[in-house]
Amino acid sequence: MSRWRYFFKRLLLSVPVLFLVMTFIFVLLRMGPVDPVAARLGPEASGAEAERMRERLGLNDPLWEQYLDFVTNFLTLDLGKSWVIYGDMEVTRVISFAGPPTLWLGFWAILLPLFIGIPLGFYAGLRPNSGGDYIASVGGILWQAMPNFWLSIILLATLRKTKGGGWFGFDWYTFGPDIRSITGTPELAFVTANGIDWGTLASDIKLILPPALVLGSASMAAELRIGRTAILETINSNYVETAKAKGLTNRVIIWKHVFRNALIPLVPVITNEAFLLIGGSVIVEYLFNINGLGKIFFQATVQGDLPLAGALLFIFTVVIILLNILQDLLYTIIDPRVGYER
Amino acid sequence: MLALLGGSASVGLAGCSALLSEDEEEEEETDFETTEHAEKAQDAWERIVDNPGPDAEDTRTEAYIEIEEAARDDMVMLPMYHSKGEFFWYDNVDLPRVGALGRHHVKHNRTEVEGDSELNLISASFDELDPIMSTDTASGEVIVQLYDTLTNYPAGVAEVENQLLESFETSDDGQTWTFTLKDGIQFHDGTDLTADDVKYSFRRLAESEFSERSNFVTSSTSGLGIDHETTDDGGIVPDSLAIDVVDELTVEITLQEPNPAVLDVLTHTGFSIVPEGIVGDVEGYDGEVSHDEFRTEMANGTGPFEYDEFSPGESVRLVRNDDFYGTVASVESIHWEINEDPESKFTYAMEKNADFFEIPTSYYDADLIDAETDDNGREFGTYGEFENGETTNYLAVPELGTYYFAFNVTNVPAPVRKAVAYVTNHEEFVNDILQNRGFEAFSFTPPAMWPTGRDGYQDWVDEWPYGVNEMDRDGATEVLEEAGFTEDDPFEMEATVYKTSPAFQDMADELARRLSGVGIELDTTTTEFSTLQDRGEDGDLEMYSLGWIWSWPDVAYGHFGFEPKNTDTSKMPNEATGYYLDWQANLEDES
Numbered sequence: 001m002s003r004w005r006y007f008f009k010r011l012l013l014s015v016p017v018l019f020l021v022m023t024f025i026f027v028l029l030r031m032g033p034v035d036p037v038a039a040r041l042g043p044e045a046s047g048a049e050a051e052r053m054r055e056r057l058g059l060n061d062p063l064w065e066q067y068l069d070f071v072t073n074f075l076t077l078d079l080g081k082s083w084v085i086y087g088d089m090e091v092t093r094v095i096s097f098a099g100p101p102t103l104w105l106g107f108w109a110i111l112l113p114l115f116i117g118i119p120l121g122f123y124a125g126l127r128p129n130s131g132g133d134y135i136a137s138v139g140g141i142l143w144q145a146m147p148n149f150w151l152s153i154i155l156l157a158t159l160r161k162t163k164g165g166g167w168f169g170f171d172w173y174t175f176g177p178d179i180r181s182i183t184g185t186p187e188l189a190f191v192t193a194n195g196i197d198w199g200t201l202a203s204d205i206k207l208i209l210p211p212a213l214v215l216g217s218a219s220m221a222a223e224l225r226i227g228r229t230a231i232l233e234t235i236n237s238n239y240v241e242t243a244k245a246k247g248l249t250n251r252v253i254i255w256k257h258v259f260r261n262a263l264i265p266l267v268p269v270i271t272n273e274a275f276l277l278i279g280g281s282v283i284v285e286y287l288f289n290i291n292g293l294g295k296i297f298f299q300a301t302v303q304g305d306l307p308l309a310g311a312l313l314f315i316f317t318v319v320i321i322l323l324n325i326l327q328d329l330l331y332t333i334i335d336p337r338v339g340y341e342r
Numbered sequence: 343m344l345a346l347l348g349g350s351a352s353v354g355l356a357g358c359s360a361l362l363s364e365d366e367e368e369e370e371e372t373d374f375e376t377t378e379h380a381e382k383a384q385d386a387w388e389r390i391v392d393n394p395g396p397d398a399e400d401t402r403t404e405a406y407i408e409i410e411e412a413a414r415d416d417m418v419m420l421p422m423y424h425s426k427g428e429f430f431w432y433d434n435v436d437l438p439r440v441g442a443l444g445r446h447h448v449k450h451n452r453t454e455v456e457g458d459s460e461l462n463l464i465s466a467s468f469d470e471l472d473p474i475m476s477t478d479t480a481s482g483e484v485i486v487q488l489y490d491t492l493t494n495y496p497a498g499v500a501e502v503e504n505q506l507l508e509s510f511e512t513s514d515d516g517q518t519w520t521f522t523l524k525d526g527i528q529f530h531d532g533t534d535l536t537a538d539d540v541k542y543s544f545r546r547l548a549e550s551e552f553s554e555r556s557n558f559v560t561s562s563t564s565g566l567g568i569d570h571e572t573t574d575d576g577g578i579v580p581d582s583l584a585i586d587v588v589d590e591l592t593v594e595i596t597l598q599e600p601n602p603a604v605l606d607v608l609t610h611t612g613f614s615i616v617p618e619g620i621v622g623d624v625e626g627y628d629g630e631v632s633h634d635e636f637r638t639e640m641a642n643g644t645g646p647f648e649y650d651e652f653s654p655g656e657s658v659r660l661v662r663n664d665d666f667y668g669t670v671a672s673v674e675s676i677h678w679e680i681n682e683d684p685e686s687k688f689t690y691a692m693e694k695n696a697d698f699f700e701i702p703t704s705y706y707d708a709d710l711i712d713a714e715t716d717d718n719g720r721e722f723g724t725y726g727e728f729e730n731g732e733t734t735n736y737l738a739v740p741e742l743g744t745y746y747f748a749f750n751v752t753n754v755p756a757p758v759r760k761a762v763a764y765v766t767n768h769e770e771f772v773n774d775i776l777q778n779r780g781f782e783a784f785s786f787t788p789p790a791m792w793p794t795g796r797d798g799y800q801d802w803v804d805e806w807p808y809g810v811n812e813m814d815r816d817g818a819t820e821v822l823e824e825a826g827f828t829e830d831d832p833f834e835m836e837a838t839v840y841k842t843s844p845a846f847q848d849m850a851d852e853l854a855r856r857l858s859g860v861g862i863e864l865d866t867t868t869t870e871f872s873t874l875q876d877r878g879e880d881g882d883l884e885m886y887s888l889g890w891i892w893s894w895p896d897v898a899y900g901h902f903g904f905e906p907k908n909t910d911t912s913k914m915p916n917e918a919t920g921y922y923l924d925w926q927a928n929l930e931d932e933s
Contacts, residue, residue: 183686289686291655
């Protein structure tokens with residue numbers, strides 16, 4: 001089972017990474033340019049007030065004790081409080097309302113490209129140098145070239161002009177479920193006590209589609225191009241010739257052999273796109289006014305809310321590490337060659 | 343009010359123990375010879391403080407003008423523009439014209455929306471409904487619907503009116519004020535408003551650990567100056583404020599010295615009246631709710647609207663208070679969408695989701711305005727048509743805000759400061775960089791508050807020595823040559839501007855172009871707002887940009903920052919609260 005040994009080795013390697021990040025955040029908070037007490041009390045604080053707060057926050061304890069406290073708190077998911085943006089609110093509470101919209105956005109931003117990019121790429125790969133291939137490839141390059149913020153602004157401007165019937169009478173606002181605005185935070189209250197509220201679900205999906213399309217645009221193009229190459233490589237490999245010689249039908253060859261092997265190079269692409277989503281969600285959430293972690297992280301960094309920014313950084317790190325582990329797991333499952341590299 | 347300018351509710355990050363190195367290299371020779379200007383400003387300020395009575399208005403007016411003159415002639419501060427509030431609202435909405443103090447003074451009980459029971463607005467992000475914590479306009483706009491103050495500026499027009507007050511009396515020495523409350527006013531929960539509530543609310547503003555503006559109660563020059571005892575570390579002894587509850591509806595306050603601005607100061611949201619004992623953050627009260635709850639999850643005031651829901655970062659909704667003692671609102675509720683991005687704000691407004699809104703400069707076109715100026719200098723008319731085919735009402739208000747470049751005099755010699763003023767053309771800046779969304783500023787005090795009135799202000803502009811709305815490179819070259827700075831041997835200077843104001847970045851870059859070849863090499867640095875504050879307090883800024891917004895139209899509430907002794911950065915942020923000028927270095931007994 002050396003495949004699994006490989007997997008666990010990767011799993012163990014993520015522990016030091018986690019500690020490095022926590023240490024980095026600790027150093028940033030305790031020795032960085034921003035004095036936590038001053039940041040919370042503001043410029044009008046008296047010396048005595050500051051001293052009381054220092055004592056209360058444990059800033060007078062020896063540094064190693066503070067570090068231990070800090071690490072145990074983080075590991076037990078006690079992430080401290082925001083200072084500035086949501087003054088004195090527990091970070092966990094901020095995450096409880098800002099996390100779901102970000103997950104919702106990320107979910108669709110991964111799903112859309114998967115269901116658009118990969119099929120298109122496979123289609124192009126199976127018909128190389130045809131008209132359809134050219135259109136798909138050029139389209140992919142265009143999508144990848146358009147920056148997120150620009151695409152967001154264009155989408156906003158285009159969609160809002162359809163209100164009350166735009167071109168050909170198309171009105172995005174009444175198309176499917178009605179929505180009041182194309183900006184704003186999805187409610188995500190579609191799971192109710194009496195089952196799923198399909199209406200809310202539909203409008204939540206409709207609300208998230210434009211930002212998810214923008215956020216997923218680059219990955220969609222990347223998946224298209226790599227999918228196309230992967231298919232071409234696999235189709236021209238020897239075992240396909242062998243299979244053909246054995247008299248298997250094209251359908252069996254493609255569905256059973258080619259697709260599975262073509263998916264291998266796509267795994268890191270898909271998971272790497274997920275890392276990009278974390279950074280990308282900042283700008284997209286801001287432009288579409290979605291009250292998610294990305295937008296709050298942006299505000300926290302701009303306004304010097306170090307504990308909130310640090311806690312979110314920690315969360316992002318955990319997410320990235322988990323994604324890495326997922327990637328290794330997928331590799332282990334899909335690719336039989338993993339772990340045999342000697 | 344500085345915090346307003348950092349975008350949203352920014353907290354000044356003070357006390358960052360940046361050690362000032364004692365052996366700073368003397369790159370350029372700066373002579374701290376005393377200037378008569380600094381002395382003049384110091385004397386003038388002391389005269390203002392010594393003559394607070396209502397009969398000494400002329401003395402104060404003279405002193406105000408002297409401070410402006412000293413700042414101008416010594417060029418410690420170059421005013422650039424006064425803010426212009428521009429508002430747009432759809433035709434089915436009827437609301438009072440906003441005045442110079444801004445939209446966060448407008449109570450929406452007189453606002454009418456045809457065809458909708460809800461008034462929809464856009465707000466910046468904020469995190470508190472507690473009046474004593476509010477320092478930003480976004481929360482102020484919501485708090486003013488929930489809570490009332492004793493006096494107010496209806497719709498932000500700078501004329502004080504009684505709100506919760508029935509009447510007031512002043513003693514002969516001007517130090518004791520007796521306030522009588524209107525009878526029969528109730529909080530949202532049905533309890534009666536009494537004098538005890540007033541005392542408790544004022545005590546919270548002064549004593550609570552959550553108060554951001556306790557100086558509004560205790561300081562005479564930037565507040566009421568109510569008499570009190572101080573502890574050893576500069577705090578207030580609990581319950582030592584000279585506030586006396588005479589009877590159910592009468593309360594008496596005693597000031598340290600007469601203060602002409604009492605009724606104006608009382609309009610600030612910090613003085614909103616909350617029910618006695620609601621939070622246990624002052625001595626002697628256990629509190630009915632925790633502060634966290636009071637901060638975001640409830641409100642109990644006397645205002646025309648009641649708390650309904652608040653999702654931080656998303657939206658706020660208030661519902662009508664049917665028992666309001668004044669004009670009961672016609673709309674059933676108000677909803678604020680919290681949105682800070684210009685693109686999505688504009689989208690939201692174009693979808694007609696907002697009834698009353700402001701528009702980002704990228705979508706602004708001055709040619710679409712069709713407006714006439716009224717007696718208060720406000721422009722009122724229509725704007726359109728917008729991309730959605732609508733033409734809206736339009737209002738432009740000269741607001742009480744001044745944005746400026748200032749200099750730390752110990753780092754930048756006087757000739758250099760004057761040269762910057764010489765090459766500045768205000769009109770061009772306002773037209774080209776601000777796209778006309780501002781008013782040229784030649785004084786720190788806005789024209790609407792000018793001590794000698796509009797005509798006096800016109801004379802002031804005519805006397806501006808650095809060329810009114812013209813770029814005077816010759817004047818600049820001359821002063822610099824006298825000081826020994828030439829094209830080949832320029833004075834190197836850094837202009838620090840804050841990130842949230844792209845206009846200042848463009849202005850600084852433009853100034854750098856104009857000054858190159860004259861004898862000044864100007865580099866622009868853009869920092870976070872809080873970083874700029876920190877560096878200002880450390881005294882290591884050279885030229886910098888900031889702004890000041892008046893909470894009430896009192897000249898002293900801006901001029902206190904010019905008192906040279908109050909600009910000593912080595913004593914900031916605690917003992918000195920002025921602008922980052924280090925002007926005290928030019929005083930005789932300091933240099």
